Amino acid sequence: MSGHHDFRNRQVLLKRVPEGVAGPDDFEVRPAPVPEPQAGQVLVEAHYLQVEAALRLIVRDSKDFLFRVKPGDLIRNTVAGVVQRSEHPDFKAGDAVLAPIGVQRLGVIDAGAVQRCDTGLAPLPRWLGGLGITGLTAYFAMFTECRPQPGQTVVINGAAGGVGSIAGQLAKLAGARVIGITGSAEKCRWLVDELGFDVAINHHDGDLYEQLVAAAPDRIDVIFDNVGGEILDASLRWIALHGMVLLCGSTSQYTQAEMKGPKEYIWLGTMRARMQGFVVFDYADQYDLARRRLAAWAKSGAIKFPETILDGDVDAFPAAFQQLYDGVHRGKLLLRLPPAQA
Template sequence: MNNKYINKKVILSSYPVGLAKKNDFSVVTEEIDTLNDNEILVKTKYIGIDAALRLLLRDSDDFLFRVKKDDLIRGSIVGEVIESKNPKFSDGEYVLGSLGVQKYCVSNGEGIEKCDLNLANPELWLSGMGLPGLTAYFSLLDVCKPSPDKNVLIIGAAGAVGSIAGQIAKLAGSKVIGTTSSDEKCKWLIEELGYDHAINYKNKDWFEELSAVSDKRLDIIFDNTGGQVMDESLKIIGMKGIVLLCGSTSQYSENEIKGPNNYIWLGTMRARLQGFVIFDYEDRYEEARLNLSKWLNEKKIKMPTHLVEGDVDKFPEIFEDLYKGKNYGKFVLKLND
């Protein structure tokens, strides 16, 4: 290596009880002074803040890839290659990968994607051009199939995936309704992202409002949260409708994960409950990114990215803020140089 680097990384110091708190994490340093053949050294520029991480922070073997005490916190980053002994990568290239919450990352290049900055700015490769945008794209267009005659409900509409999913459903001509956690976010969904209706699920009459604006028919329920909002929405699922399980943020911090009680309506309406994992579409990422970039440049969609600047040690605070609902779109930590 040309230089020695002092890496700063976030590890799990204790298993959270309920929502994760700042003191559940620790920041440690280490020296990086060796780069082996076929390895690259990446300097992190942006770190994605993912709600699903909470599901892995538990003292249980029930979950694949769980984070154990003193492990590096998992997370996707966009960074710049600053040294390379791998012929597939050159200094100065921007890359995307699940390399963890740390300032510097050493990788052999497996699972690393190059970011084409002609398609979108680097931070957008964690939002609209990254897994959130890809998830919204394929789950809607390949599985849910929105159309002008369909009513679409996006649960968790102001989050990383939901904020893009609603826009794609609008492009398909559907009536799009979103649920979110505040009146301010409702206004943002309508005025900035073009939702037809947005409902604050904290209001006591939220379900009555949903029933009214949907004419008591939801053809597509795109669920990012699970819990009560999804469960109540099943009461007005349309004939042969689909409920897509994209995420379950309301359940990630629970000791006992609970499913819906109102599933009987699925049988009555010949509807289906469909799981989704984005990695099934890995061979089609390029197709989606070309279309998403095109729509972005044509101003047909936005890629909401909630940037917060700071050092690596700001991650625990931002992760806590994510569960307080402070983000509009994808929460991303932009690292100070």
């Protein structure tokens, strides 16, 4: 194939810094040449793109973020796909891999950044969901940071999302009483009936603080915070003595021109509680063990890895990203690409 004239590739770039929830006008989709792998590299065809809330944080106009994406840059993404050509002895055409090639159909990447997927352990999309950064975040945040004791009360917000839906099930495995906060009655029913949460609360449905007081008579030992803002504040008011808040994410703030911290922090003092920051990458040397444990629980039926899979070409990525914020998806949101034309 000739790299210069073969424009079967398509890419999504950031066009401008978004205001509010990012929409299609904030992205540029363009045809691009199929890149040629050099020595030590592989050419990967993306089959699944992941749609993550964290993207909205790194496209902000701020030099503070390590993985910042600026206007004109390819949108970052670790995709699940298949090696098309390899110039490295560890990989061959047809290998299923995770590869940080960004939002494009075909990308070249150094073999050292590519992770092989054992599709016998789990199908390819699950390597982005339950066995991907999403599941690993829930696992390490819950078991190494939150460490709930049997009988303790854990509140998870963003509970029906990618990270939250798995975190809640892991807290149940630890023997905790688990309360999920989400944005619709339908997702509340799903959390309780399908995922085994003890209680689910709709944050659009009246006073959240009063709902939490009613659901957690012994107050809240662990707040697993994915969204921040007013939802975090309502929970902080009801934190237990020596409770803890795990700062996994702050989705509600990523879209704000001025991000705001918690107003109800005073309860941390009164209740001798603490807030703990967390980044999953600190645990990279333990991912393999965590993946094996997560896969075994899923196989035995102890946990589920919910996924919402949209179908479309890379052109559909901006709309899929908007959908992350409309509160309809359950579990990990993925975009499945059609096979590239030969």
